[in-house]
Structures are given as structure tokens and as C-alpha cells.
Amino acid sequence: MRIVKALKYGATWQKDWNARVTHIIVDRGMNYNQVTAFLKLQVLPNNMIMVGEGYPADCIAYRMLVDPTQQRYQVAGYIKPAVPFAVDPAAREVAPSASSFSLQLKQARRAGTRREPQTPSRTEEAASTPPTLETVRRAPRSENHAWERTGDLIQQDSDELDAAIRQAKELQHLPLEFHKQDEDSRPSSPAGDEEDDEVEHVSKKAKMPPNPAWQDRFQCMQKHTSSDSLTNPNAATIAVLQEMCDHYAAMRDEWRSTAYRRAIASLCKENTVRVVTKEDAQKLPFVGERLAEKIEEIAFTNRLRCLDNARLEPNDHVLQTFLKIHGVGFAQASRWVSQGYRSLEDLLAKANLSENQKVGIARFDDFNARMPRAEVEEHAAVVRDVLHRIDATFQIHIMGSYRRGAESSADIDLIITRPSTSISQIRTVIIDTVVPKLFNSGFLKATLAATSRANGTKWHGASCLPTSKTWRRIDFLLVPESELGAAMIYFTGNDIFNRSMRLLASKKGMRLNQRGLYKDVMRGDGRPCSRGEKLTEGTPVAGSDEKKIFEALGVPWRPPHHRIC
DNA sequence: GCCCATTGTCC
DNA sequence: GGACAG
């Protein structure tokens, strides 16, 4: 990552030891002797600049070549050559012969995100002492170079280097290693968390008052709408955190991204006062020390330095495109990228694709488009017509974002059920009759995941209205009456709300899935309610009625449009 | 140092 | 059994 970044700002990267080399950037953890041994040198040539790994980052931050002789860039074991030559003005030019190669720091290409150079994004310590070239004192560049004296050009060990490059490329989607030092450099302050202690006490004593405090931090306990966004005094902070969240999501750092999402949710709830200090921020659930510092930084400076850095990350548009193909996840997308495929056309021509992926590519634009509510209803009506022509007691419920009240939806989620009818009977009708009929009428266009005859409950595919040519993703969930409530919770979502409900259930020794709520679940690690593989399925508590499931879980009822987390 | 939801289907 | 989806 550091190499890629430095290249973007105008550095050149020499893969062998040659006359163009001006700086040697040494990884933290390596010392001077290791470097010279690796380069097969007795001693570093006087004209060579050897600095620690933080140097390029600082140069980028300050938009200049900072003084490489500063203490913070010193490599362990390196004794600065006793230079002080008579300071000849000409000699103060930076490496004249080399500068023409690489030493002009250039602007990053993405111009939109840049700002004034005098506010470098570093810690206070660094910011207060902008390094300056004026202090640089070095010997004039010698004519006979060290590598010439040592005889042969060094046969660079390109295997090792290649391995490092491959590794760097593989690591580039991962967390922002680059910013670690930024975040760690701040001394942590003792934070007041007495409130939290009390919360823990309650749960540890295993007393279960009607609504113990420890439950309050679950997403499903709070009502959330999309509406209360612009009135929140923390809206600006939330927006910045959201962008970080999106960034980590794009990097496929699931846990960091959900951490941000949870913190954002807490901040959304705090809609009366503006959270400014990190002490206050840390009192919010899901906000720890580091997020609290970030919130404070945003409140004071209206921006976040590590987000500025994140924006510079080369986001791989090819990867992002591949990820939008139905049936393609991060594993496959990165495999294709590393195989050199650069476009959907490449994939069609060269990659071997699963059937679903073929559909996903052929209907790439269709599946990535959203449809208005009215169209969702039309699709459901087509299915309902066919179903009712067979048996009018079948019921269809439109679920998903539609039920949550969204103005547009990415797909159509339908629950199909019928009173006093077993799941296998429902399945037979749907798979043997309804689906074939819908294919014949031209409504259904493709099957992406068909339910197995034995015990399946879902059917995924694509549908298209006669008045349109855009294929839509459509899902059927086949549900017996006795499980309708649980299925509705499951299929209404959103995903965060579901996970929160299920997590809460497991904390209470129960289990929630699309079939029902179960109690007395024993899990493998001996602790009945926290985690681990379950040993017993548990006994059913509720399933047919959404409200009863909420009730049994101790969650205040929330209509679908308040389940947006 | 581990967990962070759970299940069905595809391959 | 991992990847992917919902």
C-alpha cells in the first residue's frame, strides 16, 4: 500500500539497485545492518538517503520532501555520516542528479478531495514541527557510486520482491494499515464509564427485571425510521462516519463496517444534543475509545483525517463492478481481478461462469436497478392471479423493503402461504404448477435458486412484466401458517434488525429463525445462552404471530417501517 | 482472544 | 465445506 501510494505521488520504484535510487525506505522492524546485508553493501553510500517507513507518508501529508534527517525517520543502527561540509549553496539542492527522476512530489490525480497544504493531516506533534528542507545537510553527490565500487551490480533477489508485491496487492482491500500510527499516537485519556458498569452489574447478577437495561443497546429495541435524519444535531458527524462505514464495507471489512454502523445508530438516537467531546461520545453504546476520538475530531475540525486518507485509496472499480454481479462475492471477484479480467465482456469471453453468474452478467443493469413500489405490486399481482386461479385460499404477502415502506425496491419478496396446509403441499403446488405456469406466460425469466423437493422453502429467480423488458429479482418464501409470523419478521428485515433480534434471542437463551422463536436452547460451550454450536433445537415459543414473537422476546412492537436500522 | 445471526442452495 | 444470498 505504501508503495502504491508513493508511486501515485510521483515516486519511482526501483526494483534493482541502480543509479536512479535516491532514497531507501526501510520497514519498521528492520535495522541498518539488515539493510546493508540485504543490499550486499559494506556501508551505505554517503549520498544515499535512508529513512524509516513513515517518511513517504509525511512527505505526502506535507506536500513536500520533508527533512529526512529528522530523528523520527532514523533507521535503527544507522549512524548519520559525520557530514557538516562547508555549506555550499549548490550542495543544498536536493540530489540534483536524482531529482529529475523522481523527487518532485506531484498532486494525486483525484483533484476534488484536496485542500490547502498548510493543514497537513497528522498528529499535533507532527503538525507543530513541519519538517523543513532548510535543515538538510548532506555531502555533495559523489561521482563514483558505492555500487560501482562494490563491483557487480547487485543481483536483486526478485523472487522476494515479487512475493512482496503480490502480498501488497492482495492486502490492498484490507483494513487501512496505513493509518494505524495515526490512530495510536494519541494518548488515551481515562474515560468515565460508570454508567456502563451499572449496566453490566444488572446482567451479571442475572436478575431479569421486565426490561433490564442491558437490552437497550440492541437495535431491535429502538425504533428507527429514515426520517429523523436531518433534524439531528449530529448529522454532520454521522455523515462522516457513514462514509468511513461505506469505505470499510467496500474494503469488505465486515466487522469494522458493522462497528461503524452500530455507532452511527447510537449517534442517530442522540438527537437532542450535539456530541462533541470524546468523553461524551464514549458514553454512547457501541462507541469505544477510538470511535469517540474520531467523533471528537469531526466535531472540532468538521472532518476526519483517516477519511481523507481513505478517499485516496485506489478503489478498484473493476472489483466493485464484479461485486455487483448476482452470484459473485468478494472471493470470486478478487480471483477474477487477479486473473487479469477487467470488464464484464472479459468475463463473458474468458471466465468460466456459473449459471447464476451468467444471468447476473446478462442482466447486470436490470438487477442493479431499483423499481418503484407500484411495480412491486404489479409483479405480486401477476403471481397472485395465477395462484388464485388454482386456489383462492392461497395468500400472498409482499415483504422486504416494500413492507418497510420504501419508495423503491431492489427486488420483490413474496411470502406464499395457505391456511391449514402443510409446507410440502404448498411446495408441490408452487413448484409443480405455479412456477411452470409463470414461465409459460413469460412472466418468469430465470431460476437462480430453486427449492429442493424434500425440504425447501424458497425460490429465487427473475421476473418481467409484459409491459417492460427489465428483469427483476423475485423471491418466494413458502411458509406454513404456523410459521407465518417468524417468516414475516425474517422477510421484512432489514438485515440489521433481524440480526439484532436473533442476537437478543440468543442472549436470552432462545433462538430466532425464519420458522419461529425457540426457548431452552442448549449450546455447545455449556453456556446456555451466549454462543457456540447449539446442542438442542429448543422448544417452540411462538411462530405464527409476529406480535407474539416480539412479546416473547420482550421487544416492544415495531411496525415494519420502524425496522430500518 | 474470541464473538459479532442464521439458514438454504449452489458448486 | 466454502461461497453466496436473503
Added chain:
DNA sequence: GGGC
């Protein structure tokens, strides 16, 4: 990244 937070909670335990």
C-alpha cells in the same frame, strides 16, 4: 471496531 466494540463488548465481554
